[in-house]
């Protein structure tokens with residue numbers, strides 16, 4: 001049905017229009033009965049439905065309906081699988097239709113700047129490319145069922161500490177290259193129905209009233225056509241917000257802010273067209289849902305539980321394995337720690353799902369009559385040693401053929417609303433692992449956590465399997481992976497540093513409460529560890545399999561390409577092991593032109609392929625000029641230097657298997673405005689001014705016959721600003737003329 005939204009708006013009173021710009025209550029928009037505008041419900045998100053029918057809250061404290069808890073984004077991202085994310089999105093979309101929920105509040109795409117952010121479990125990755133592609137797939141999935149999504153939290157909300165007031169301060173380049181691209185990718189390629197602005201300020205301006213973000217970038221540049229909704233309670237000044245591009249305030253202000261909008265229109269502070277525009281966007285989203293209701297949709301919790309198990313099977317990451325895994329079913333195994341019986345499968349806060357069923361790894365093992373016993377070892381919710389349980393665990397370990405220790409973070413250690421204090425596991429866990437090492441050499445550690453932990457025992461144990469917060473099917477998935485029914489294929493979507501102190505944001509994270517300086521700039525995650533050659537525990541993209549793969553024959557359609565063009569890269573991957581398995585092939589790009597301040601390499605593509613033993617699969621990537629580019633602040637745009645680039649195909653960011661040189665040709669030139677401050681070096685580097693600068697330098701070289709002297713001279717002069725030529729005896733008048741001459745050739 002095609003609605004004439006414009007005609008509808010003309011029939012609305014000013015008060016009705018203003019009232020539509022805020023929620024009726026915690027989860028519903030307002031309706032206008034006389035005009036047939038319905039109320040619709042929105043709900044969290046992202047990895048399941050938190051639909052509250054009783055008392056509402058935005059911190060996940062009160063009860064919600066029984067739903068299916070899928071793996072949180074920290075886990076799902078490790079699948080590196082866009083098809084899987086789309087399938088998860090489709091499943092959630094059907095659930096929303098069945099429950100009459102018009103919009104799911106997710107995905108959450110904030111970049112993992114530090115392992116300490118309490119909400120990292122809800123976020124995908126430290127890498128914007130991976131985040132953007134996975135989020136787009138999720139959005140397409142949900143929205144294919146005519147249910148909206150709300151990509152969040154826009155933007156630069158990378159910590160929980162004072163999230164409602166702190167200002168994230170960063171350079172334009174850092175904003176553009178690290179913190180915005182995931183939003184940009186999703187908006188351009190998946191068109192989410194809504195964007196949720198964050199609580200924080202960005203360079204001193206609240207996200208909820210940030211015109212640069214909400215209008216200039218989001219709408220004018222990326223072409224966003226949906227509505228912008230505030231995070232719950234993120235509105236500071238409602239009228240300013242409306243003018244900046246914030247359409248819908250949630251949950252609403254009991255009419256106070258609606259009235260302010262009415263007054264602002266009446267007084268001429270804001271034009272009525274601005275309000276009409278917001279109302280139009282809100283109505284379009286409401287009717288998109290209301291006119292495409294699928295009342296016959298069924299929330300099949302059993303079926304969706306199986307999907308949750310599948311997503312986790314594809315996402316868990318095998319970090320270490322000396323060959324102990326898969327476990328031999330004939331061997332006597334003991335599972336240690338409560339997480340084996342009561343898994344930690346989701347994080348705290350607004351994404352908290354009332355899970356329809358929870359399967360533990362021990363329960364899954366029992367169902368399959370595995371040769372497994374269980375002992376508690378240490379408590380799941382605190383850092384405390386219970387001597388009796390501790391001894392029981394050590395004794396059980398002594399008598400078994402192998403032990404599986406279920407370690408990880410207690411609920412209270414990470415949650416929405418506050419940040420972690422450190423990157424450590426509770427001491428009691430590290431101590432128990434060390435004690436068990438003394439009596440048992442076959443140790444597998446299974447991890448349940450939403451963000452990296454320090455693992456001082458990593459080199460001493462036989463295997464480490466990272467399950468993250470794997471949703472309600474985590475136990476089933478764990479069982480299938482441990483016993484080899486499923487071949488692990490997850491890859492880390494974030495680096496595990498050895499110690500917290502190694503993380504690039506270590507000195508700046510959290511800030512002083514009012515301001516958080518993103519002083520590490522674009523060097524987030526592997527971009528930093530690479531550049532510093534910093535040893536890490538497990539690198540970005542790492543993950544093992546029960547089979548192995550050979551990378552062969554990298555090919556490109558051409559060696560050279562230009563602006564507005566692209567090239568295709570192909571690579572063959574062979575399964576050289578005994579088992580069928582999935583490989584995640586990663587494409588990184590490196591600028592080889594000596595362009596200052598560029599990461600050594602950046603992820604620009606990834607693909608997951610299933611390969612049978614002996615089989616070869618070809619993986620194809622496309623590389624465009626944007627993939628080679630960095631954001632140039634002065635130009636106000638993306639820019640790739642003409643010249644040499646390297647394509648790197650890897651199994652992880654630290655395990656590059658094949659490389660290929662390509663050449664990029666461009667007509668674009670960076671702006672160069674020559675002043676007295678411009679250095680000799682800058683003028684020598686620029687093709688437009690190089691010859692002219694060289695000939696000027698030649699004037700000072702009379703007497704210096706050796707080339708070495710010439711080089712020395714250039715080296716000395718490189719950093720010299722033009723105005724300092726005075727010191728070499730060039731008269732001021734002549735310097736002015738030189739500057740004018742340079743500017744003529746740069747025009």
Ligand code: BGC
Nearest residue numbers: 044057058059105231232350
């Ligand atoms: C969170 C959002 C969430 C909203 C509604 C806020 O506290 O930051 O992610 O969607 O509450 O529960």
